[in-house]
Amino acid sequence: MTTKKDRAIVVSALKHAAPYIRLFKGKVFVLKAGGEIFADKARTKALMEQVGILHQVGIRVVLVHGGGQQSTELAAALGVDTNFVDGRRVTSSESLDVATMVLNGQINTRVLAACRDLQIPAVGISGIDAGLIRAHRRPPVEREGEAPVDYGFVGDIDAVDDDILRKQLDNGLMPVVSPISCDESGVILNINADTVAAAIAAELDAEKLILATGAPGILEDVNDPQSLISYIDRTGLDALKADGKLAEGMLPKAAAIDAALANGVNRVHVISYKLPDSLLLEVFTNEGTGTLVVNSTDALTPAEQGDDEP
Secondary structure (H helix, E strand, O other): OHHHHHHHHHHHHHHHHHHHHHHOOEEEEEEEEEEHHHHHHHHHHHHHHHHHHHHHOOOOEEEEEEOOHHHHHHHHHHHOOEEEEEEOOOOOOOHHHHHHHHHHHHHHHHHHHEEEEEEOOEEEOOOOOOOOOEEEEOOOEOOOEEEEEEOOOOOEEEEEHHHHHHHHHHOOOEEEEEEEEEOOOOOOEOOOOHHHHOOOOOHHOOOOEEEEEEOOOOOOOOOOOOOOOOEEEEHHHHHHHHOOOOOOOHHHHHHHHHHHHHHHOOOOOEEEHHHHHHHHHHHHOOOOOOOEEEOOOOOOOOOOOOOOOO
């Protein structure tokens, strides 16, 4: 039985969320969630419940998922080596098979099953399907003072066919995207999920790109969870990178954030999936929970700086 206080809290929350619902209804949000979220059934359900609420209030969501943790674990079980350079996975032919099984099979299916349970009309798709993502194999990357790095079967994006996703969104569906893609000859390629999410957000003119990670957001000091940066612009992000203040796992995310902002996405959010209801708090409150990244902090509204309602 709910008390008067409980009812007052519910009504207050709805009133507080109403301006944000009006602001974002019909807009596209691209949410990228790391594979570690979907390794746990409770965390999967908790995140997808929040996504379901966004869908129900009229926000058009595209979910892009990773699968790094599961790929590493399966590779180890199969005796396949896993190597990283600057936070990016090197993909051999053996590890490509692993990534394809994990991303297109295990994780995509698990997300869709969670959506089915929550009655979210989701459809699974990879970068290969209908030519959603056109890519080429990354050539060896030169590194100052070191031998070039061959990332193997890793792809760089040439184009995204946003019409494929728009048709699904227009039909009330939520695309759940695996980053596995291929080149024009059908050679399968593994692409970083943050990179895919940024490219999709740019092509869809997304209102927001949201990266759900294990970290609280972007930290001033990677060893201090209390050093969370509430908002920052591209110049500040570049300074953190130049000063070596971004952990290796954050480097691909920083590159994806910069690419998204450079290509028309105005707001990128980095939040923690470990914080209860972090997605809803980030979208429907002034304070948010993580880090907001913009082209220039001069463009921030008073609400985004926590000073006023939207």
